[in-house]
Amino acid sequence: MIKMFEINEFILKKAKEMGFGDVVVMGKESNRRQVRFANNEITVAKLWHEKEADLFVEMDKRIAGTTITDMSKENIEETLKALQATLKNMEPKKDYFGIAEGPFEYRDIPETFDGRIVELDEPNEYVERAINKAIEEGAKRVAGVLYTDHNKFYLSTSNGVEAMDEGTGIEISVRAFIGDLESGHGTNSSRMLSKFDPESAGEKAGYIASMARNPEQGPEGKFSVIFDPLAIANLLTYVGFMSSAYAAEAGFSFFINKLNKKVASERVTLRDMGNMPNGYGTRKFDDEGVPTKETLLIDRGIFKTFLLNTSMAKKYGVKSTGNAGMLQPHPWNIILEPGEFEKEEIFSDLKRGIYITNVWYTRFQNYVTGDFSTIPRDGMFLVENGEMKPIRNIRVSDNMLRILENIEALSNQLQHVHWWEVSVPVSTPYVLVKDVGITRATK
Amino acid sequence: MDILEYAIEKALELGAQYAEARFEDKKGTELLMKNGSPEGLELKVEKGIGIRVLVNGGMGFASTNELRKESILKVVDKAVKLARAASKVRKEPVIFSEEDFHRVYYEVKMKKNFQDLAPEEKMELLKKIEEEVKDTDVNVPMRFLEYSDEVWHKIFINSEGAYVESVIPRVSVLYNLVVFENNQVEQAPFVERGFSGGFELIEKDEPWERAVKDVKALKKLIYEGRSPPEGKVDIVISPEVAGIAVHESVGHPYELDRIMGREAAQAGESFVKPTMLGERIGSDMVNVVEDPTIPNSWGFYLYDDEGVKARLRYLIKGGLINEFLMNREYAAKLGMHSNAAARAISYKREPIVRMANTYLAPGDYSFEELIEDIKLGVYMVSFNEWNIDDRRYQQRYIGREAYLIENGELKEPVKRPILEITTKGLWSSVDAVGKEVEYYPGTCGKGEPGQGVPVWMGGAPARLRNIVLRR
Numbered sequence: 001m002i003k004m005f006e007i008n009e010f011i012l013k014k015a016k017e018m019g020f021g022d023v024v025v026m027g028k029e030s031n032r033r034q035v036r037f038a039n040n041e042i043t044v045a046k047l048w049h050e051k052e053a054d055l056f057v058e059m060d061k062r063i064a065g066t067t068i069t070d071m072s073k074e075n076i077e078e079t080l081k082a083l084q085a086t087l088k089n090m091e092p093k094k095d096y097f098g099i100a101e102g103p104f105e106y107r108d109i110p111e112t113f114d115g116r117i118v119e120l121d122e123p124n125e126y127v128e129r130a131i132n133k134a135i136e137e138g139a140k141r142v143a144g145v146l147y148t149d150h151n152k153f154y155l156s157t158s159n160g161v162e163a164m165d166e167g168t169g170i171e172i173s174v175r176a177f178i179g180d181l182e183s184g185h186g187t188n189s190s191r192m193l194s195k196f197d198p199e200s201a202g203e204k205a206g207y208i209a210s211m212a213r214n215p216e217q218g219p220e221g222k223f224s225v226i227f228d229p230l231a232i233a234n235l236l237t238y239v240g241f242m243s244s245a246y247a248a249e250a251g252f253s254f255f256i257n258k259l260n261k262k263v264a265s266e267r268v269t270l271r272d273m274g275n276m277p278n279g280y281g282t283r284k285f286d287d288e289g290v291p292t293k294e295t296l297l298i299d300r301g302i303f304k305t306f307l308l309n310t311s312m313a314k315k316y317g318v319k320s321t322g323n324a325g326m327l328q329p330h331p332w333n334i335i336l337e338p339g340e341f342e343k344e345e346i347f348s349d350l351k352r353g354i355y356i357t358n359v360w361y362t363r364f365q366n367y368v369t370g371d372f373s374t375i376p377r378d379g380m381f382l383v384e385n386g387e388m389k390p391i392r393n394i395r396v397s398d399n400m401l402r403i404l405e406n407i408e409a410l411s412n413q414l415q416h417v418h419w420w421e422v423s424v425p426v427s428t429p430y431v432l433v434k435d436v437g438i439t440r441a442t443k
Numbered sequence: 444m445d446i447l448e449y450a451i452e453k454a455l456e457l458g459a460q461y462a463e464a465r466f467e468d469k470k471g472t473e474l475l476m477k478n479g480s481p482e483g484l485e486l487k488v489e490k491g492i493g494i495r496v497l498v499n500g501g502m503g504f505a506s507t508n509e510l511r512k513e514s515i516l517k518v519v520d521k522a523v524k525l526a527r528a529a530s531k532v533r534k535e536p537v538i539f540s541e542e543d544f545h546r547v548y549y550e551v552k553m554k555k556n557f558q559d560l561a562p563e564e565k566m567e568l569l570k571k572i573e574e575e576v577k578d579t580d581v582n583v584p585m586r587f588l589e590y591s592d593e594v595w596h597k598i599f600i601n602s603e604g605a606y607v608e609s610v611i612p613r614v615s616v617l618y619n620l621v622v623f624e625n626n627q628v629e630q631a632p633f634v635e636r637g638f639s640g641g642f643e644l645i646e647k648d649e650p651w652e653r654a655v656k657d658v659k660a661l662k663k664l665i666y667e668g669r670s671p672p673e674g675k676v677d678i679v680i681s682p683e684v685a686g687i688a689v690h691e692s693v694g695h696p697y698e699l700d701r702i703m704g705r706e707a708a709q710a711g712e713s714f715v716k717p718t719m720l721g722e723r724i725g726s727d728m729v730n731v732v733e734d735p736t737i738p739n740s741w742g743f744y745l746y747d748d749e750g751v752k753a754r755l756r757y758l759i760k761g762g763l764i765n766e767f768l769m770n771r772e773y774a775a776k777l778g779m780h781s782n783a784a785a786r787a788i789s790y791k792r793e794p795i796v797r798m799a800n801t802y803l804a805p806g807d808y809s810f811e812e813l814i815e816d817i818k819l820g821v822y823m824v825s826f827n828e829w830n831i832d833d834r835r836y837q838q839r840y841i842g843r844e845a846y847l848i849e850n851g852e853l854k855e856p857v858k859r860p861i862l863e864i865t866t867k868g869l870w871s872s873v874d875a876v877g878k879e880v881e882y883y884p885g886t887c888g889k890g891e892p893g894q895g896v897p898v899w900m901g902g903a904p905a906r907l908r909n910i911v912l913r914r
Contacts, residue, residue, distance in 0.1 A: 035529070036891065038705045042532040045525035046792055047505040049518065069508045075660050079486070086472075086484060089563045094480045124532055132581065143707035146890055175708035179832070185708075249632060250477055251585030251621035300849035327475075327483055360711075365828035365841045365859065368585075368621055368628045377833050393837050395830075395863070397913075420709045420891050442911040443868035 004029065008156035011072035012350050015057060015156065020318070022058035022099045023120035025324070027051075027154035027288060030309055035127050038143035040135070042127065045098055056287075057083050057411065085362070097314035100288040100324075102161035107291070111278035116193040117168040118150050130174050130202035137206025138182075139176030144205075145420075146172045146198070158167070161289030167191065167231060169280055172198045173184075173419040176205035181392055182216055185230060185358045185378045186209025189280045189418040189425065197264070202395050208357050210278075212379035212386065214342050215383050218391030224353035225436040226346060226383070231359045232394055233426035234374065234402065236360060238426050240272065243297050245306035245316070245439065246328035254370030254400055263303040264404035270298040273305060274322055274332035280418040280425040281332040286324040292332060295321045298404075307331060311409060336428040339410025343430050346409050354438065355381040359396065360421050369401035373439075386436060398437040408432045446510065447600050450519050451495055455602055457523040459496035460797035461539060463601035465748065467494050467790035469808075471593030472672050476569040477578075478586055484562055487593060491790040494522045495604060496864060500536020501529035507790040515869050526705075539771035540780050542751050544605035549745050553641025556594040559644060565590050566793055568644075568645065573653040583660040585630075592642070605750030611743060613639050613897060615884060617787060618651045622661040629665055631843060632827060637884035637897065639743040646848045660844045660856070670857035672847070677820035678862065679813050679848065681859040682881035684823045684840055685803040686900030690887070692866040693731045694798040696835035697758050697766070698784070699773035701796070709891045711833025714866065715764065717777060720831075725870025728806055731759040731902075735783065735799030740786040741884035742799035742898040747783040747795055756782050762870070770796045788894040795890050803902025806876030813906045820848040821860045821912060839863040861913035869907070877904040 004027035015023045033398050034046040053068045057080075066077060123146055131142045149169040158163050171189035186204030190196040227235075242253035255263065264270075274292025276282050285291055288310055296304050308316070309324035323329040346353070362374035374396045381388040411430035418425040447464040454462035469489040475482035491508035503526030505518040510886065527878065530536070557565065565669040569588040576583050592614045615637030621630040628903065634657065638644040680702060696713040704712055721850045735744045747755050747770050755767045769777075770785035785794035813824065824844040831838035840862045847854040862869075882901035888894075 037532070038532075038704075038707050042501065043532050043705050044504055044793060045529040046503070046504040046793065047518075047525060048513075049507045049521075050503070050791075051509060051510070062481075063483040064485065067488055067492055069488065079488075079776050082486060086486065089561060090484065090566065091481050091563075093482060101827060122528055124528055141704060142708070143704060145708060173708055177704075177707065177712075179713070180714075215901075243618045249585070250587040251619050251631070252587075254630035336712075360833060361828045363828045364632070366628065366630055367632060368630060369729040370808075371828070373828060373839060375830050375832060375837070393832070395837070395839060397839075400493065419559050420893070439839075439863055439913060441863050441865045441868065443864050443873065443909075443912065 004154040005156065005162065006123050008154060009060050010073065011055065012156055012158055013245055014077060018080055018084055020057045020059050023158040024056040024288060026054040029152040031150045033123065033148045035124060035146045037127055037131065039141050040131055042124065051337060054173045054326055058096065059087050061096045062087040062090045064094060089215040094326065095315050097311040099157060099159055100290045100310045100320060102157060102159050102289050104161065104289055104291050105298055106163055106284045109275050109277060109282055111286060112167045112282050114168045114189050114192045117148055117170055120148060123148055126172065126198040129199040133199040133202030133205035134174055134176040134258060134403050137203055138210035139178060139206040141177040142174060144204045155289055156290055163289050165284040170196045171280065171418060172201050174201040174205040176209040178209050180211060182209050182212045183378045184212060185420045187230065187417055189416055191278050191280065208379040214374060215390035215392035218394035219381065220438050220440050222435045223435045223438050224432060226350065226353060226355045227415055227431045227433065228357040229415035229428045229430060232355045232431045233422045234359045234362055235400065236336060236426045236428060237424050239270065240306035240331035241336040243307050243331060244329045245308050245312045248306055252367045254368060255306065256368055258303045261303060262301050264298050264301045265407045266301040267407055267410060268298050268404055269337040269346055271296055271335045272323065272331045272333065272336055276333045280416065283377060286322045288324040290320050290322040290324060292322045292371055312437050312438055319347050331424050333422060334426045338412045338414055338429040341411050342354060343411040343413065343416040346411055346430055346432050347383065350383050351385060353383045355383050372400055392441055394410065395439045396436060397439045403433055403436065406434045408434050446492065446630065446718045447598060449512065450492065450515050451600060451602050453516055453519045454494065454496050454523055455880040457520060459498050459523050459526065461497040461602055463495050463599065464492060465787065465790055465824065466598045468596045469593055471591065472565065474562060474566055474569060474575060474590040476588040480575055481566060481738050487690065489789060492832060493790040494519055495842060496522045496791060497524055497528035497537055498526035500533055501526040502537050503529060504793045506556050511599050519707055519813055520779050538775045542771065542781060543605055544750050545713045545752065546606040547746065548608045551639050551743065553612050555642040557612065557614055558594065559641040563836065568616060572651045572654045575655050576608045576620060579655055579658055581662045582623050583620050584623050587619040587688040590616040591615050597843045598638060599748060599750050601750055605883065606747040607750050609746065611639050612641060612644055612679060614645045616645055618654055620658050622658055626664050627665045629661040630693050631661065635884050637640050637741040638739050639741060640739045644739060652795055664844065664856045664858060669857040671846070671857050671860040672722050672819050673819055675911055677817045677908045678682050678910045679820065679822045679904055680907065681904050682901045683825050683883050685902045686883050687829055687840060689731050689801050689803050689824060689902060690798065690867060690898065690900040691831045692835055692838055693867060694733060694801040697768050697770045698796040699767040702767065703773055703776060710889050714834045714836040717850065719764050724764050725759060725762040726873050727762045727764045728873050728876050729759050729870050730757065731801065732800050732803035732804050733758050735796060737800050740882065740899050741794065744799065747785045749781065749785040751781045751783040753783040768796050770794065786896050788896050792890065795894065797896050798887055798898050800882065800899035802880060802882065803905060805874065805878050805880050805903040808875045808877050808878055810904060813875055813904060814848050814853065815851040817848045818850060821857050822846045822848055823860060823862065835868050838866065862910065863913050873905050873908040874908050879903060
């Protein structure tokens with residue numbers, strides 16, 4: 001067994017001898033298992049076993065990163081020499097201001113590790129349970145994926161950080177079909193086996209698919225839209241990405257020049273929370289060793305901060321938000337604060353509108369203005385006086401800031417969404433947005 | 444590679460009916476520049492082995508980056524166990540098509556080997572873009588530039604006699620340029636140039652010229668752009684727009700694994716069914732080709748990641764659905780042979796059905812001939828926003844640079860013309876295809892975990908009749 005901290009120590013020592021300044025070593029050991037299924041059967045089962053160390057080095061404000069997979073002393077020395085030679089004649093990064101000054105104290109975050117997931121021999125029964133539940137609800141074909149995760153992180157920096165985190169997770173994504181045009185999707189992600197509920201994902205997928213029978217071409221125009229947690233989570237992933245100061249500097253954010261300005265309805269309070277119990281993106285510390293925390297991004301409609309690492313925080317004269325990645329800050333878990341309404345109230349109060357259960361393929365015409373479109377998939381419904389009529393072939397074509405501004409109601413329960421289309425976990429209620437642009441093909 | 448043979452041998456001993464092992468070693472450099480400042484450099488390193496096996500009709504895959512014999516043995520053992528367990532949750536076994544296999548080595552030669560260049564020489568390329576853009580009279584406050592190169596060495600062997608070793612270098616440049624003028628903002632995001640081959644290819648391509656053209660066009664659009672014309676008009680799509688359209692609405696829906704539901708929970712299914720071979724999907728002017736073997740292309744390969752020899756494929760011929768993209772598993776379901784569409788982006792990913800270089804095949808019209816009889820129309824040169832539904836039938840492309848066509852002549856810029864159209868509507872509207880072919884690189888997303896593979900998209904420009912543009 002290779003001892004990861006010993007490797008980290010060796011890298012730090014060698015790097016110091018060679019004249020590097022700031023150095024970060026993030027050793028990682030991961031065991032990830034995947035079971036994919038389609039047409040009610042398993043298409044492939046996979047296992048990944050990885051051991052590697054991400055390395056960040058700085059020399060006179062010149063910065064570089066790499067990954068070390070061969071942990072031999074010879075390879076480590078060779079890698080450092082290559083980095084040294086590479087950086088020698090580069091120009092410095094003018095706005096580099098260093099990494100966090102450690103050491104830090106870390107608290108254990110509840111519900112992030114479960115030994116039962118590590119010991120789980122064979123997860124196929126969860127897949128079968130989810131498939132069966134979807135079929136019970138009326139599905140004919142069920143597809144999806146199940147993961148189990150076991151990760152260990154070993155972080156050492158030249159600024160006195162030595163930190164370790166170990167986490168587990170199990171999650172499933174289920175899509176149920178009846179015909180070609182009738183489908184539904186459900187997901188469930190948990191860090192603890194006891195809170196994992198694969199049937200709920202299968203049930204929701206099957207239920208939506210059953211409701212979506214015989215859809216008709218949907219209308220176009222401006223509509224009040226109820227976004228299912230799955231659908232709004234997709235859009236909030238982009239909001240999270242664009243909250244990074246790096247995205248803003250690179251011209252990929254509609255929050256540019258919006259600090260302390262109104263960017264959403266007063267009903268909207270949005271956080272990033274790196275230390276969220278049972279959050280699929282939760283970790284004790286960021287890539288510099290800063291303890292993760294809760295960061296208010298939008299407070300009752302006002303954009304409060306970009307996500308920052310230490311260097312960017314110093315550049316702007318503020319404190320790190322504990323969101324450092326090796327090169328750029330990123331969100332951990334995005335949380336849209338719930339509202340006061342029962343989900344059922346939101347549906348029953350809607351005289352005429354559209355219910356969108358899922359979206360994909362969100363793309364921007366202009367990242368700075370926020371003009372975008374996204375495509376509803378799975379069940380979508382025209383809601384008229386409490387009745388739901390299945391529709392198909394529509395597109396949400398609007399502006400992200402306008403959508404945030406037009407949020408009218410939020411339900412009082414959160415769902416934690418993480419799947420193929422939502423790469424950063426999002427906890428969100430059902431959301432009602434007025435005047436959403438809906439378009440369809442013209443030929 | 445002894446460990447690959449060892450892996451295959453062990454897999455068969457443990458009960459696999461089929462086994463393959465793929466070793467990959469990738470090395471490269473990535474450089475970033477943001478608003479004139481070098482952002483840092485990454486030495487890209489990835490090395491490991493992936494094992495895929497069939498046991499009792501179940502499929503298992505396992506990978507590791509620890510290349511010691513005992514780790515390999517563990518991984519093989521896991522793959523076999525996973526496959527055996529998976530076989531119990533199957534209605535019918537996974538079967539592979541029969542193929543001829545070869546023992547081959549091939550490589551793409553570099554005239555100017557980027558591995559011999561210091562990073563500061565590569566950085567010069569980004570600096571050149573930065574300087575040329577700043578030398579224009581356009582206000583471009585946000586400039587994000589990226590240079591990337593990589594040599595990809597692979598060895599693939601399987602239990603049926605294949606040995607394919609390849610060395611393919613790739614080099615690319617990407618930029619995001621944000622133009623602020625007259626209190627308005629327009630941008631050219633994720634514009635990429637990319638080739639398989641040496642540094643000389645990206646130098647010769649002169650990405651700085653393209654960047655300058657982009658920011659000038661955006662400034663002109665801000666000051667002179669008008670709304671797209673109303674009602675039914677004719678549209679000429681450039682090779683870049685034709686490229687995204689063939690990729691999204693022809694390449695993807697013709698992937699046989701998707702057609703048969705394997706990607707249903709992720710990228711979705713397809714409006715195309717196996718029985719639709721030979722059916723009309725476009726006018727007889729429409730020919731769409733998929734060809735991994737184009738020299739120096741971004742999507743280049745000569746053998747796929749199942750060891751099958753690659754060839755040119757006509758997806759649409761004369762407006763008819765002609766051929767699907769297939770790997771061995773799904774070709775077998777139709778009683779056919781694979782047409783070498785199996786690709787994996789890394790040793791830790793399974794090979795799945797992918798595109799390589801997809802293009803609208805050229806016709807015989809010059810550009811002037813394409814526009815000469817258009818009374819009122821739009822020429823769409825490039826696009827930003829695009830998307831398509833998960834059955835690949837309802838798509839939308841929004842022009843970044845576009846011009847009005849009036850009485851056979853190009854006129855002032857048009858702001859954000861929106862082509863929102865069905866796949867059949869799009870390809871049935873084509874009544875002329877140009878002569879000149881161009882290709883554009885992209886990273887095609889599919890699979891779970893996601894596998895972004897390098898592809899070219901492109902072809903000839905085409906004329907579409909009677910289209911209502913959204914405004």
